[in-house]
Amino acid sequence: MTTRTASARYEGFGKDGRGSVSTQSGVLSDQKYDFGTRFGEEPGTNPEELIAAAHAACFTMALSFALAKEGLSDGTLETVAKVKLEKDGDGFKVSRSDLQLTARVDGIDPERFREIAEGAKAGCPISKLLNAEIGFDFSLNG
Secondary structure (H helix, E strand, O other), rough: OOOOOEEEEEOOOHHOOOOEEEEEEOOOEEEOOHHHHHHHHOOOHHHHHHHHHHHHHHHHHHHHHHHHHHHOOOEEEEEEEEEEEEOOOOOEEEEEEEEEOOOOOOOOHHHHHHHHHHHHHHHHHHHHHHHOOOEEEEOOOO
């Protein structure tokens, strides 16, 4: 079992508050997040962006391992995850995450590739964590 940690701090409340987020690895260290970074275009991060990064990374690695299991050893996988935040009653919810994959993998049939990729999408721990619809599309050898 592996445990990873992150921490968040928020000073002040509501739209006037300012926050920072840090990760165990130090990749994020007191990275700014607040109302402007979440709902506007201010520099900094936000929870949905971090979920998108985690989902893209998790799915891409899961697919890489699944392709290796098929005996494939060379190629490139690039995934963009788009996480949608929408109003839900008085609050908000992440309603979906769309994975867009661009792959260069020689020696595999597109239908078999789709089967493997769909399995990776379903089996990725972040996909399992999300209580959201997960979309998927890909281009192969493009």
